[in-house]
Amino acid sequence: MIIWLASYPKSGNTWVRSFLSAYYYSNNGIFNSNLLKKIKQYPSSVFFDKKIDRPNEVPKYWLETQDKILSKKEITILKTHNSLTSINSIPFTTPKYTIGVVYILRDPRNILTSLKNHYDLDYDEAIKFMLNEKKFIYDDRTPDNINYSNFHFLGSWSNHYKSWINTNLFRRMIIKYEDLIKNPYETFRDLSVFINTLAKLNDPINPQKLNNAIESTKFDNLREIEKNNLFPENVFSKTKKKIPFFNLGPKNKWKQKIPLKSQKDVNLYFENDLKKLDYF
Numbered sequence: 001m002i003i004w005l006a007s008y009p010k011s012g013n014t015w016v017r018s019f020l021s022a023y024y025y026s027n028n029g030i031f032n033s034n035l036l037k038k039i040k041q042y043p044s045s046v047f048f049d050k051k052i053d054r055p056n057e058v059p060k061y062w063l064e065t066q067d068k069i070l071s072k073k074e075i076t077i078l079k080t081h082n083s084l085t086s087i088n089s090i091p092f093t094t095p096k097y098t099i100g101v102v103y104i105l106r107d108p109r110n111i112l113t114s115l116k117n118h119y120d121l122d123y124d125e126a127i128k129f130m131l132n133e134k135k136f137i138y139d140d141r142t143p144d145n146i147n148y149s150n151f152h153f154l155g156s157w158s159n160h161y162k163s164w165i166n167t168n169l170f171r172r173m174i175i176k177y178e179d180l181i182k183n184p185y186e187t188f189r190d191l192s193v194f195i196n197t198l199a200k201l202n203d204p205i206n207p208q209k210l211n212n213a214i215e216s217t218k219f220d221n222l223r224e225i226e227k228n229n230l231f232p233e234n235v236f237s238k239t240k241k242k243i244p245f246f247n248l249g250p251k252n253k254w255k256q257k258i259p260l261k262s263q264k265d266v267n268l269y270f271e272n273d274l275k276k277l278d279y280f
Contacts, residue, residue: 005020006082019188020195041079043065043082083163100198108273109258130156
């Protein structure tokens, strides 16, 4: 069965994934980048038996590939940026394959600044990215040999989070990126309890291992790993320059970064969401 670690891009998924890989897949809770392989991104090429040549092919294999995961008869944690949606009447997942989901929320105004950096956009382009109801992403780092196996259908930011947090199909936990900063011990502890419950693990939370996992996956530590070329998920700008994956993190302050006009635009576009999620 699958436990999804789901989020809109640049919401903190890699941070949470790093913590979980350190806590559950190491002996002492100390993170290293090789541990990320224990929590794979879905979809990606490892789940397919052939190269995917067109993005619209991927949804056809959602349930087939999850059948293979189910056949292993073990709990599998997977990272995804996919919306919980259906394409051509094919659902992204169903209760047959999914036991629960951890969804990571982040203030969309801070997502905006991170998207701008990560995808080499200006603010108007980044806002359009977040509003696009048909938005999808895939790995285009090798334009001469694109593999669409990691096609993720996002839709708009608003519909993305609603698709996951409003579902009653399976158990879910919602985590705010901001709580990971303000109350890391309590938030990561509660996350571990939730994972243990879903996986029916009877082991009590190990405080020392929990602390080690939190400390070793702090933003500055992850950024240092990236600087040493030990992080496998970098992207490149339009001019082929490597873009830092770990750019600002907790220091990302949208009021200081976003021009006033773009602040007004994004506050207007997401007004209802900001109020609903207590970001106003």
